[in-house]
Amino acid sequence: MPLDVPLDVPVNPDAGQARDWIIAELTKPEYRAPEPTWFDRLSQGFLDWLGSLKFSVGGAAQGPLLFIVGGVLVAAAVTAYLIFGPPRLGRRSAIVGSLFGQDDSRDAAAMRRAAADAAGREDYTLAIEEQFRAIARALAERTVLTVSPGTTARDFSGRAGASFPSLAGRLATAAETFDAVRYLGRPGTRDGYLELTALDTELRGARPLLAPVGVG
Missing domain, CATH: 1.10.287 (Helix Hairpins)
Incomplete structure (x- = not known):
């Protein structure tokens, strides 16, 4: 930036004049550092x-x-x-493994499909077994309760009934139906299978009363 000096000043200023001009120039606003905000x-x-x-x-x-x-x-x-948002009870868990005496890594959806396929072939014994397993696996996926290798169908239904009191009686009946076809050799029925699918549907839309319950 050119110095703002008068035109009639001597061309060769002495040291004092040069110092005064420089000081005057540097005190102009454009040379000041910006003040902090x-x-x-x-x-x-x-x-x-x-x-x-x-x-x-x-x-x-x-x-x-x-x-x-x-x-x-x-x-x-x-x-x-x-x-x-808040934690959801429907959040899925990666729970796999033994289920009522049988190693099984499938999720609840796969078990439901297997049950429906068996029912389509009128193999209601297998359909009931698969559907009951689907109910247990679904509650485990929702972390409502967990199922250990030693859990029986009756143990499961009792704990699940504590979380869903309005469905406790039907859960107990479902466990009896599963034990009958699985261990007592009784043939499965269409009505027994349909009852389990209806129970599964109601459980999927119900909120558990209690905190997650471990099943021994």
Whole structure:
């Protein structure tokens, strides 16, 4: 930027005049550093405060630090709740393995299809077994209750009935039907299969009364 000097000044100024011109030029607004905004001052003040904290256990800064960390965690939890919503009981679990004395890695949907296929062939004994297993696996996937290798059909129906009291009687009957065709050699019936499918449908739309229950 050219110096703003009078045209009638000597072409060769002495040292004093040159110094005065330079000082006058540099004091103009365009040469001043921009002043910090309120946000700049606030940010710097916060950083200075953080730098002054002592991170020793039990120190005076421990209270404020815990308050800050707690506030951040609460804010993160609130944000997650607003974005993802509350936990859902219908959230699926990757529960596979032994089910009423038989190793089985299928999910509930696959068991329902197998039951429907068996019923289509009028093999209601197999259809009842598959449908009852589907009921148990579905509740495990929903984390309503878990089924261990030693769980019996009666154990399962008792625990499930505690979570769904209005369906407790039908769950007990379903377990008896399963035991009859599985262990007592009784033939399955169309009515028995249809009752299990209806029970499965009602359980899928019902909310459990209790917290998730483990089945031993």
